[in-house]
Amino acid sequence: MSKLKVGIIGTGGIANVHMQSYAANPEVELYAICDLVQERAAQKAEAYGVSQIYTDFREMLNDPQLDAVSICTPNSFHAPIAIAAIQAGKHVLVEKPLCITVEEALEVEKAVRASDRVLQVGFVRRYGSNTKVVKQFIEAGEIGEVYYARASCLRRLGNPGGWFSDAKRSGGGPLIDLGVHVIDLCWYLMGRPKVQSVSGNAYKKLGNRANVRNLSYYKSSDYDPDKNNVEDLANAFIRFENGASLYVDVSFSLHAKEDEITAKIYGEKGGAELEPELLLISEKHDTILNISPQVDNAGFDAIKGFANEINHFVDSCLGRVETLSPVEDGVEMMKILCGIYESAETGKEVRFGEV
Ligand SMILES: NC(=O)c1ccc[n+]([C@@H]2O[C@H](COP(=O)([O-])OP(=O)(O)OC[C@H]3O[C@@H](n4cnc5c(N)ncnc54)[C@H](O)[C@@H]3O)[C@@H](O)[C@H]2O)c1
Numbered sequence: 001m002s003k004l005k006v007g008i009i010g011t012g013g014i015a016n017v018h019m020q021s022y023a024a025n026p027e028v029e030l031y032a033i034c035d036l037v038q039e040r041a042a043q044k045a046e047a048y049g050v051s052q053i054y055t056d057f058r059e060m061l062n063d064p065q066l067d068a069v070s071i072c073t074p075n076s077f078h079a080p081i082a083i084a085a086i087q088a089g090k091h092v093l094v095e096k097p098l099c100i101t102v103e104e105a106l107e108v109e110k111a112v113r114a115s116d117r118v119l120q121v122g123f124v125r126r127y128g129s130n131t132k133v134v135k136q137f138i139e140a141g142e143i144g145e146v147y148y149a150r151a152s153c154l155r156r157l158g159n160p161g162g163w164f165s166d167a168k169r170s171g172g173g174p175l176i177d178l179g180v181h182v183i184d185l186c187w188y189l190m191g192r193p194k195v196q197s198v199s200g201n202a203y204k205k206l207g208n209r210a211n212v213r214n215l216s217y218y219k220s221s222d223y224d225p226d227k228n229n230v231e232d233l234a235n236a237f238i239r240f241e242n243g244a245s246l247y248v249d250v251s252f253s254l255h256a257k258e259d260e261i262t263a264k265i266y267g268e269k270g271g272a273e274l275e276p277e278l279l280l281i282s283e284k285h286d287t288i289l290n291i292s293p294q295v296d297n298a299g300f301d302a303i304k305g306f307a308n309e310i311n312h313f314v315d316s317c318l319g320r321v322e323t324l325s326p327v328e329d330g331v332e333m334m335k336i337l338c339g340i341y342e343s344a345e346t347g348k349e350v351r352f353g354e355v
Contacts, residue, residue: 004317007032007066007090009057009081010073011044012221014095017302018070019048021310028314034060040221057081061088068118068317070310071095074163075171079104083111086119091317093310095122097180097337098330100171105334112327118316120309120323121330125185125263127308128300130278133293134189134265137272137280144269146190151182151248152262155217159208159252162220165228173230174250175202176337183238183248184333185263185274192329193240199349200236200340206253207232236340241353275300 006022008015011033022028032052035041045053054060061069061084068091071081079099085092086108098105098121112119125131137143153174163169164177187193210225235249263275271281277298280291292298316323339350 001027003027003029004314005029005031005065005067007034007052007060007069008044009034009060009069009071010077011035011040012072013218015044015070015072017306018072018093018310019044020303021307022070022314023048024307025311025314027318032060032063032066058084061085061090066090068092068313074169075100075176076169079108082108082119086111086115086117089115089117091118091313093120093122093313094330096124096184097171097176098327098334100176102331102334102338105331109327109331118313118323119327120313120316121325121327121333122309123181123184123188123325123329123333124302124305124309125181125274125300126188126324127312128274128305129297129308130274130293130295130300131185131189133278133295134272134274134280137270138189138267142270142282143265143267143272146265146267147244148266149186149190149244149246150262150264151179151186151246152260153178153182153250154254154256154260155251156254156256156259157209157212157215158217158259159210159228159230159232160218160220161208161210161223161225161228163222164220165208165230165252167229170230172337172341173202173232173234174252175200175231175234175236175340177252179234179248179250179340180333180337182250182261182263182275183246183336184329186246186265187333187336188329189265189272189274190240190244190246191242192332193242193244195332195336195339195352196239196241197349197351198236198238198336198339198343200234200343202231202234202341202344204231205233206255209253231344234340234344236343238336238340
């Protein structure tokens with residue numbers, strides 16, 4: 001059987017992980033690569049034996065042999081590239097967030113609906129091994145109805161700079177970059193209820209703390225500390241139509257003792273923590289039980305998570321399974337994220353679905 005021919009668009013930091021995962025899948029040929037920076041694309045092409053190199057994604061999409069693409073560019077290019085790829089008949093795995101506005105998200109959804117192609121949003125945390133463990137307990141009814149969740153990703157020093165801190169290209173700061181992961185993880189496990197209202201705050205108090213020495217952190221491929229117009233902390237309270245609620249706080253810069261990550265869901269019959277590490281909470285015979293599942297990695301194993309995500313995408317392209325992170329979830333997430341930014345801007349709650 002011929003292999004699925006895959007192209008990578010944007011070959012910076014995260015593209016490495018995509019390429020490693022595709023390279024390990026025997027049903028895939030890493031076929032084409034595209035980056036605005038030609039040398040970057042050429043270097044990756046050599047490392048992975050990729051035959052077709054481009055600097056213009058439209059030229060790449062013209063190749064009828066190409067079956068599917070991973071979009072690993074800055075966020076503002078996600079929607080135009082995804083729409084062009086779907087319309088060119090390619091399957092699409094688009095990195096998170098789906099795009100940077102709700103309007104764009106709806107345009108992507110329209111293009112997907114009008115085609116028979118797969119679009120998977122890169123909500124990689126859904127594909128984590130521990131997420132699957134918790135999901136199994138939820139599906140067996142052991143957590144009961146989940147009515148509250150807490151999602152947090154606080155970096156004291158972690159503004160990646162470059163396009164990440166240029167709102168025009170990123171759509172925002174830690175909320176759209178980190179918040180998207182932890183909110184989505186909780187929301188997915190809560191059963192993806194429709195958002196009813198959001199109330200949020202965004203602060204630009206500390207800047208990117210590029211002055212700090214002796215600590216290293218993730219930086220974008222074109223790091224530039226001089227440009228930074230995104231928030232450095234955001235928090236929000238999200239209400240859902242089914243009565244459930246979620247509290248979130250995220251930062252790139254904060255006077256915190258250490259970095260912190262939290263993803264916890266609370267149900268009528270039990271609770272679950274995915275971050276900082278896997279834990280199930282229950283009550284039996286009038287006694288509270290904290291249950292530690294015995295797994296290889298109690299945290300998020302990124303390498304396995306990405307491999308699962310990419311293998312699932314490949315299986316979806318080959319028609320074997322439905323994607324776990326479809327376009328409509330990307331749209332709902334954009335409503336939540338953009339609603340929080342709007343609420344922070346106006347100082348008012350944003351309500352959805354009201355005339
Ligand atoms: N899932 C995750 O955990 C995770 C982690 C990091 C980044 N990401 C996402 O991946 C995407 C890329 O992030 P990154 O950290 O790799 O950024 P990066 O800055 O390291 O790389 C981006 C690359 O895209 C290229 N590029 C920019 N515009 C392009 C265009 N129009 N056509 C082709 N190439 C273009 C740049 O030259 C650069 O090489 C973002 O959407 C980010 O949110 C996801």
